[in-house]
Amino acid sequence: LLTPEQCDRLDVVLVSPRNPLNIGAAARAMANFGFHRLSIVAPFAQNWMEAKSAVGAPDLLRDAKVFDTLSEAVAHCTLVIGTGSLDRRRPVQSTLDLPEAAGQLRRAIAADGDGKIAVAGRAAIIFGSEKHGLTADDLSWCHAIAVIETSEDQPSMNLGQSVAVCLYEISRPPQQQMPVQKVKGAEHPEHPESGQLDRLAELIEETMDQVNYKTRGARSENGEALRVLLRRLMPNEADLRRMMGLFRRILWQIRRQAGKI
Amino acid sequence: LLTPEQCDRLDVVLVSPRNPLNIGAAARAMANFGFHRLSIVAPFAQNWMEAKSAVGAPDLLRDAKVFDTLSEAVAHCTLVIGTGSLDRRRPVQSTLDLPEAAGQLRRAIAADGDGKIAVAGRAAIIFGSEKHGLTADDLSWCHAIAVIETSEDQPSMNLGQSVAVCLYEISRPPQQQMPVQKVKGAEHPEHPESGQLDRLAELIEETMDQVNYKTRGARSENGEALRVLLRRLMPNEADLRRMMGLFRRILWQIRRQAGKI
Numbered sequence: 001l002l003t004p005e006q007c008d009r010l011d012v013v014l015v016s017p018r019n020p021l022n023i024g025a026a027a028r029a030m031a032n033f034g035f036h037r038l039s040i041v042a043p044f045a046q047n048w049m050e051a052k053s054a055v056g057a058p059d060l061l062r063d064a065k066v067f068d069t070l071s072e073a074v075a076h077c078t079l080v081i082g083t084g085s086l087d088r089r090r091p092v093q094s095t096l097d098l099p100e101a102a103g104q105l106r107r108a109i110a111a112d113g114d115g116k117i118a119v120a121g122r123a124a125i126i127f128g129s130e131k132h133g134l135t136a137d138d139l140s141w142c143h144a145i146a147v148i149e150t151s152e153d154q155p156s157m158n159l160g161q162s163v164a165v166c167l168y169e170i171s172r173p174p175q176q177q178m179p180v181q182k183v184k185g186a187e188h189p190e191h192p193e194s195g196q197l198d199r200l201a202e203l204i205e206e207t208m209d210q211v212n213y214k215t216r217g218a219r220s221e222n223g224e225a226l227r228v229l230l231r232r233l234m235p236n237e238a239d240l241r242r243m244m245g246l247f248r249r250i251l252w253q254i255r256r257q258a259g260k261i
Numbered sequence: 262l263l264t265p266e267q268c269d270r271l272d273v274v275l276v277s278p279r280n281p282l283n284i285g286a287a288a289r290a291m292a293n294f295g296f297h298r299l300s301i302v303a304p305f306a307q308n309w310m311e312a313k314s315a316v317g318a319p320d321l322l323r324d325a326k327v328f329d330t331l332s333e334a335v336a337h338c339t340l341v342i343g344t345g346s347l348d349r350r351r352p353v354q355s356t357l358d359l360p361e362a363a364g365q366l367r368r369a370i371a372a373d374g375d376g377k378i379a380v381a382g383r384a385a386i387i388f389g390s391e392k393h394g395l396t397a398d399d400l401s402w403c404h405a406i407a408v409i410e411t412s413e414d415q416p417s418m419n420l421g422q423s424v425a426v427c428l429y430e431i432s433r434p435p436q437q438q439m440p441v442q443k444v445k446g447a448e449h450p451e452h453p454e455s456g457q458l459d460r461l462a463e464l465i466e467e468t469m470d471q472v473n474y475k476t477r478g479a480r481s482e483n484g485e486a487l488r489v490l491l492r493r494l495m496p497n498e499a500d501l502r503r504m505m506g507l508f509r510r511i512l513w514q515i516r517r518q519a520g521k522i
Contacts, residue, residue, distance in 0.1 A: 001505060021282065029422055031415035092320060097434070149434065154292035154319065160288055164418070168426045173358070175408065235331035261468065 001034045001172045002106070010110035010170070011040045011124040013073050015138055017159060018130050020051035024129070024130060025160025026049075027061040033167040038064040039073045046155045066169075070126070070141050077197030078121035079108035081140050082142035082233075083166060084133050085155040091136070094144045101146030102169040121191060125166060140227040141194060143234065148203050190237045197230045203247040262293045262432045263367070270370035271431070272385040274300045274334050276399055279391050284312035287388070287423025289324040294428040299325040300334045300385075331387070331402050336456030339382035340369035341492075343403035344427060345394050346416040353398070353489050355405045362407030363430040368394060382452060386427060391420050401488035402455060402496065451498045458491045461501060464508040471515045 003008075012030055017040065027038060038060050040048060052062055066072040070115050074080045081101050082093070096104065108123040126142060128134035133156075139145065148165055150157060157165070204226060235243065262268075273291055278284050278301065288299060299321050301309060313323055328334040336340045341355070343364050369384040369465075387403060389395035394417075400406065409426055411418060419427070437507065465487060496504065 001412060025419055025422060028415070032418050032422075034412040065465045099433075146288075149432070150293045150428065151262060151295040152296075154289070157425070158286055158289055158421070160419070160420050161286060161293075164422035164426055168409065168429070171410070172360075181403045184391050243279055 002109075004034070005227075006106070006109050006120070007034045007036065009120055009122050010035060010105065011037045011039050011077065011122070011218070012163065012167070013041060013070070013124050013125060013126045014043075015041045015134060016042060016043065016069055016129040016161075017051075018047055019159070020047050020054060021161040022130060023048070023051035023059060024054050024061065026163040027058050027064075027157075029160065029164035029167055030060055031058045031205070032036075032164070033171045034245055036060040036063070039067060040064050041067050041070050041073050043166055043258060045117045048258045070138055071194070074124045074126070074141055075193060076122055076244075077124045077194050077196070078105065078191040079123040080126065080129055080142045080194055081105060081123070081127045081141050082126045082134050083162060084128065084139075085150055085157070086149065091139055093139055093142055093232070095147050096144050098148050098166065098169050099172075101144060102166070104144070105170055109225075122261050127159060127163060129157055133245075140224045141231070184258055188210075192235065192240045197235075198243050200247070201230060201252070203244055207247050207250050210251060220230070225237050264477055267367070267370050267381070269296065269297045270332070270381055270383050271296060272300050272338065273367065273424065274302060274331070274387045275304075276302045276310050276331060276387060277304065277390040278312075278388075278396060279305060279308055280420070281312035281315060283391060283420040284309070285315050285318060286419075286422040288312075288319050288325075290421060290425035291321055291426070292319045294432045296428060297321040297324070297380075298456070300328060301325050302328050302331050302334050328433045330344070331399055332455070332459055335385045335387070335402055336385055336454060336459070338385045339452040340384040340457050341387065341455055342366060342384070342389045342393050343389075343400050343406045344406065344423060345400075346418070347388065348409055352400055353504075354400055354403055354493070356408050357405050359407050359409050359427060359430050360433075362405060363427070363433070365373055365405070366399055366431055383454075385426065386431075388424060389421060394431045396482045396486055401485040402492070413470065426509050429448070453496065453498050453501045455500075456499055458488070458496075461505050461508070462487045464490060464505055464512070468508050468511050468515075471512060 012026065012035060014023065014026060017026070023040075030036065030038060036059075043066060048066070049055070052064075065073075081104065084091070105123050105125065108121045110120055126138065127144070128133060128138060134142075146166065148157060148162065201223065205223060274297060275284065275287060278287070284301075289437075291297065291299060293340070297320075304327060309327070326334075342357075342365065345352070348483060356521065366384050366386065369382045371381055386407070387399065389399060395403075407427065409418060409423065462484065466484060
């Protein structure tokens with residue numbers, strides 16, 4: 001199992017889970033593997049109350065944080081991994097098999113012993129609803145998607161079982177872990193938090209508005225494409241500061257020319 | 262995932278499962294990872310009917326075989342692996358961490374490409390009831406126990422989740438598998454089936470009776486110790502034939518001296 005400090009740096013996020021039994025099962029798997037930070041995004045109110053008040057519900061379920069949006073739930077995270085099977089659509093994010101994704105998550109939340117990574121980051125693993133999994137919109141907040149290889153005849157896993165398998169893989173003892181390929185950015189503590197990327201995206205969108213790059217009707221789709229792009233680029237914090245400076249400067253110039261300043 | 266031929270050589274055995282939802286979840290995990298041979302030992306009749314007739318129950322659940330005893334369920338298997346957490350008792354069998362146990366199971370059901378193992382064996386992985394897991398009696402039919410490392414605060418996993426994690430580990434793609442230490446006997450196709458070991462045990466017990474080695478009152482416990490011993494020794498088929506020949510000879514001699522022949 002991971003150390004309590006490492007477990008404390010990983011959020012398990014369930015997006016709109018429906019079945020109280022599945023929510024309970026997810027929480028139990030977390031307790032089995034020593035994790036305790038559970039976040040629920042946009043739950044169905046009654047099902048959520050039922051899950052929380054179930055007999056024998058672990059403390060971590062009662063202590064779970066509830067968010068309206070996935071954006072808020074992962075705002076503090078420097079690495080966000082979605083989960084899913086590849087039965088229906090080809091996602092735009094890079095997909096990793098689970099052992100590889102688990103390795104990335106372990107790196108993100110670990111300050112290494114030899115001092116090269118001084119400060120550990122925060123990470124999240126995201127599970128979609130039982131009905132349709134994570135949507136393209138949900139996935140646009142993810143740096144990559146972890147895929148559990150399953151049979152073509154029955155690709156879709158039960159939510160509670162999927163959580164158990166993922167947390168099992170993340171918790172593998174070090175001597176059984178695969179060597180992890182260094183993935184761009186993911187392990188750097190200076191990697192920006194999800195919320196910082198969102199603020200950059202807002203600036204860029206505002207700029208696109210100002211220069212009429214896209215009509216307002218295309219904004220929602222546009223926002224998604226932008227989120228995906230920024231997460232694929234994985235800018236570090238210095239990159240981010242420069243990019244935000246640039247777009248602020250562009251906006252200022254445009255407004256000045258328009259006589260608004 | 263394993264090949265259909267390999268999947269066809271592994272039985273998933275549930276001993277007295279109680280909750281129909283857990284039985285369904287176990288079956289779903291099997292379907293996810295391509296397995297289809299499910300055996301149920303001594304089910305609670307009503308719960309079992311309920312699980313089988315549930316909406317959306319996979320075919321493998323309706324096709325499951327029902328046995329009165331674990332002995333019958335695994336009689337054809339050359340490698341039997343039990344599952345459990347180590348919270349309550351120290352078992353007499355050797356314990357393996359799950360990746361190691363999964364490797365043994367893969368070896369047992371695989372005919373290797375280079376011809377050293379010409380004939381694949383049959384194997385089983387056994388899960389106990391939700392209430393108390395596998396009993397010492399159940400475990401006496403197992404060559405080893407696979408243990409999933411869990412938190413001390415919440416060591417006991419949900420049945421369906423435990424099945425999912427075990428089958429996930431057994432199905433790992435080869436390039437991610439740990440090198441498996443060759444374990445005595447387990448990978449030899451000439452390794453005897455569980456039922457053959459039971460017949461040897463009967464002969465030995467009969468001999469012990471004849472020579473008054475133990476009083477009849479100690480028989481049940483004695484039988485268990487003997488099963489455990491034979492599985493730890495892992496005799497190959499030739500060993501088994503010799504041992505059976507010896508005990509048959511001893512019994513014949515005793516009966517002749519007693520004037521019964």
